[in-house]
Amino acid sequence: MARIIVVTSGKGGVGKTTTSAAFAMGLAERGHRTVVIDFDVGLRNLDLVMGCERRVVFDFVNVIQGEAKLAQALIRDKRNPNLFVLAASQTRDKEALTAEGVGKVLEELSESFDYIVCDSPAGIEKGATLAMYFADDAIVVTNPEVSSVRDSDRMIGILSSKSRRAEEGLEPIREYLLVTRYSPERVDKGEMLSLEDVQEILALNLIGVVPESQAVLNASNAGQPVILDKESTAGQAYSDMVDRYLGEDLPHRFTQVEKKGLLGRLFGG
Amino acid sequence: MALLDFFRQNKKSNSAAVARERLQILVAHDRGRNGPSYLPQLQRELLKVIRKYVEVDEDAVNVHLENEGNQEILELNIVLPER
Ligand SMILES: Nc1ncnc2c1ncn2[C@@H]1O[C@H](COP(=O)(O)OP(=O)(O)O)[C@@H](O)[C@H]1O
Ligand SMILES: [Mg+2]
Numbered sequence: 391m392a393r394i395i396v397v398t399s400g401k402g403g404v405g406k407t408t409t410s411a412a413f414a415m416g417l418a419e420r421g422h423r424t425v426v427i428d429f430d431v432g433l434r435n436l437d438l439v440m441g442c443e444r445r446v447v448f449d450f451v452n453v454i455q456g457e458a459k460l461a462q463a464l465i466r467d468k469r470n471p472n473l474f475v476l477a478a479s480q481t482r483d484k485e486a487l488t489a490e491g492v493g494k495v496l497e498e499l500s501e502s503f504d505y506i507v508c509d510s511p512a513g514i515e516k517g518a519t520l521a522m523y524f525a526d527d528a529i530v531v532t533n534p535e536v537s538s539v540r541d542s543d544r545m546i547g548i549l550s551s552k553s554r555r556a557e558e559g560l561e562p563i564r565e566y567l568l569v570t571r572y573s574p575e576r577v578d579k580g581e582m583l584s585l586e587d588v589q590e591i592l593a594l595n596l597i598g599v600v601p602e603s604q605a606v607l608n609a610s611n612a613g614q615p616v617i618l619d620k621e622s623t624a625g626q627a628y629s630d631m632v633d634r635y636l637g638e639d640l641p642h643r644f645t646q647v648e649k650k651g652l653l654g655r656l657f658g659g
Numbered sequence: 660m661a662l663l664d665f666f667r668q669n670k671k672s673n674s675a676a677v678a679r680e681r682l683q684i685l686v687a688h689d690r691g692r693n694g695p696s697y698l699p700q701l702q703r704e705l706l707k708v709i710r711k712y713v714e715v716d717e718d719a720v721n722v723h724l725e726n727e728g729n730q731e732i733l734e735l736n737i738v739l740p741e742r
Contacts, residue, residue, distance in 0.1 A: 591686055
């Protein structure tokens with residue numbers, strides 16, 4: 391039986407796809423058979439971040455509509471044999487996803503994978519609600535800014551009521567908070583909500599803090615999940631996040647301003 | 660430039676404090692609007708009852724609570740399948 395994890399947010403552009411790619415690669419690197427699914431039908435871009443866009447022949451919607459077998463649509467990652475990608479369709483509209491169809495695909499994947507990571511579109515329309523519906527765990531991606539935190543708060547309410555687990559009276563979805571694009575410098579200057587501020591409002595288990603980092607754009611330019619960039623702060627933060635998900639108790643890094651010497655402060659850098 | 664930054668650092672801007680305050684108000688308001696906690700349960704049970712008589716979709720029943728002045732209106736929306 392696979393564990394199904396949805397990567398979700400209320401607001402768009404906060405880092406869900408970046409997170410899904412990094413998280414899935416991190417699980418695979420630790421030896422778990424993992425598949426990552428793009429639920430953002432019509433706006434597919436997980437395949438770009440994963441760097442497998444030229445190998446997409448069949449997609450999630452093809453499988454749901456019976457036009458392709460699951461085995462034909464799964465793309466094995468070239469870097470890690472434990473990792474597979476199920477791409478979204480560029481052309482179909484969101485109505486192509488049905489609860490029944492998605493449920494069937496997830497059930498079939500459950501037989502051969504340890505983890506199923508669902509890269510959700512933003513908000514509460516079809517693709518997003520379906521990605522949430524079947525989840526066992528949810529990672530709520532949030533940026534330290536007013537609209538993102540507010541929308542995350544709304545998502546948390548929906549997660550706890552509109553899921554299979556809620557409907558069947560099972561143990562509720564485990565929800566985790568992931569704060570991304572965090573800039574300790576700006577927090578210090580009083581220009582950005584602090585971690586404490588965000589956590590005070592969204593009282594969830596904090597699974598990670600990913601700093602604002604140039605490495606994320608470089609990684610997506612190259613089609614390499616940023617977790618593979620072991621030198622980068624973002625890569626290391628994602629790596630910690632995966633370990634925490636798997637039960638390790640690690641302190642959060644990159645949440646404080648790095649102390650520069652006086653000379654460094656005077657001469658910039 | 661760096662030298663100037665060094666002196667400027669002491670003058671904290673306070674937009675984060677404003678953001679925090681606005682958020683607290685917004686979120687409190689949102690949470691109030693979502694209605695009482697029995698609504699999802701009510702929706703599920705209604706769906707069950709309706710399904711005894713009509714074959715309807717998972718999302719066919721919608722329950723919504725609206726505040727108008729000092730009246731509360733419970734809105735029920737049931738979509739029956741096309742024949
Ligand atoms: N930690 C980060 N540092 C800098 N840029 C980031 C970070 N996380 C995400 N981004 C950038 O933000 C944009 C949106 O990210 P994406 O993962 O596509 O968000 P979503 O899937 O939520 O729409 C992308 O351009 C991405 O490169
Ligand atoms: Mg995305």
